[in-house]
Amino acid sequence: MVLAMLIFSILNAIIKDTTTQYSPIQLVFFRCFFAAIPAASFLVIRGGWMLPSPFEWKTHLKRAFLLASGLSILFLGIGMLPLSNSMALYFSATLFLVILSYPILQEKIGLIQGMSVIIGFVGVLIIAKPGGDVFHWGTLFVIMGAFLESAYNLYGRLLSTTHNSYMLTFLGTLIPALLILFALPFVWVTPDFWGWIALICLGLGGGLGQLCVTFAYSHAPAGMLAPMIYSAMLWSVMLDIILYGNWPTQSLFIGCGIIIASGLMIVFTEPKHNVSKQQES
Numbered sequence: 001m002v003l004a005m006l007i008f009s010i011l012n013a014i015i016k017d018t019t020t021q022y023s024p025i026q027l028v029f030f031r032c033f034f035a036a037i038p039a040a041s042f043l044v045i046r047g048g049w050m051l052p053s054p055f056e057w058k059t060h061l062k063r064a065f066l067l068a069s070g071l072s073i074l075f076l077g078i079g080m081l082p083l084s085n086s087m088a089l090y091f092s093a094t095l096f097l098v099i100l101s102y103p104i105l106q107e108k109i110g111l112i113q114g115m116s117v118i119i120g121f122v123g124v125l126i127i128a129k130p131g132g133d134v135f136h137w138g139t140l141f142v143i144m145g146a147f148l149e150s151a152y153n154l155y156g157r158l159l160s161t162t163h164n165s166y167m168l169t170f171l172g173t174l175i176p177a178l179l180i181l182f183a184l185p186f187v188w189v190t191p192d193f194w195g196w197i198a199l200i201c202l203g204l205g206g207g208l209g210q211l212c213v214t215f216a217y218s219h220a221p222a223g224m225l226a227p228m229i230y231s232a233m234l235w236s237v238m239l240d241i242i243l244y245g246n247w248p249t250q251s252l253f254i255g256c257g258i259i260i261a262s263g264l265m266i267v268f269t270e271p272k273h274n275v276s277k278q279q280e281s
Contacts, residue, residue: 034203
């Protein structure tokens, strides 16, 4: 899990550097299309290929739209903010998983979970500083991206009873890539040599990171892995300092600490729900 978080943090740095050259739509295409390759490789080795039923295709298309639009908005926000800020705000996805669990999965929200969500959004407000001089539109984009990706993950839970994790990952990245392919000609910028390397690594790295998450949840319970997820904050802060000279602010530390605490409260007070399904999908 720690390795997966390191990979995702590095990918965020690639996204931040490439959004000035390429449209987020083009970045999302490479991120999704090449991310499907590692999952397809494991399906070839281990088997488990299956075609969804007609009813399941509707859910797959919903997930594709949510991921394509969510990642496009998220990448736009990452390009505008320091890495550490965007990662801290992205942790709000844990809060959205709780909020959306009832309309999508009909799972009731407990009192402690509801309180945790409220506390977590206090942390988001501390980082975002709405109405302040330092508020940035990138903040809103990252939060919107986290919201849409949370819905994507919850629809993945609906499919997890009939799909193995590799097939779910494969279809969950390939279909969004095919969907966004229709818009790609309107924003396409031909990369140079290093541009091709960066875009392909963005996709392959995303696929490998997702496989690391899948392996992690197959070998350890969600409660043990949840704190490891937040190691992404450490990697992001380090990369932010080394690559861009951005040192974390006091409000970032306070807000991120509150968000992490609320996320852990949600994990450790959710015995009835398989949190690993939310993450690995």
